[in-house]
Amino acid sequence: MEVIRSKEFKAKTAWGAKNIANMNGITTRLHWTDKPYKWHVNDGEEVFVVLDGVVEMRFMEEEQEKVTILNVGDIFYASVGTEHVAHPNGEARILVIEKEGSV
Template sequence: MKVFRGSTFKADRPWGAVDIANMGGVTTRLHWTDQPYKWHINDGEEVFAVLAGRVEMHFRDETGAEQSALLESGDVFYAAVGTEHVAHPIGEARVLVIEREGSV
């Protein structure tokens, strides 16, 4: 058993993470960041939960048009297979990410 403090975790670099679990090839990781990630498409589905802070999530809809949603503490973003997206934190953010092992 281990407790992870999502509200105070801090990595040594943007998008640094601590591995929480690997359940049959699906990873759960706690990330800290203060910088945007990069546009990407995961190898599978992704669940992105903001534990602390705010994140502007940009994504492309089915027509390819860019959309965005402001995520605050407690909000969850689900990226279906093939969803291109990028996270832009507003200040520091702590995020729980659940995705296929080895996904970007």
């Protein structure tokens, strides 16, 4: 049993993470960042939940870059093959659920 106070979590570097669970190859991790990630495509599906802060999520759809703003409580679902990149506006804490070993 563990209680995690997500607003208190801060990693040493951008996109540092606290591993919360690994359930049959699906990981749940808490990330802290103040810098953009990189464009990537995951090996499987990804659920991206903003717990603190604001994140600009950029993604490719029909060969065009699209942008959506994610606020606290918003969830971004990346299906298999969705190319995307997260750009936080300041500090953000994000819960990511994805296949173990994904980028």
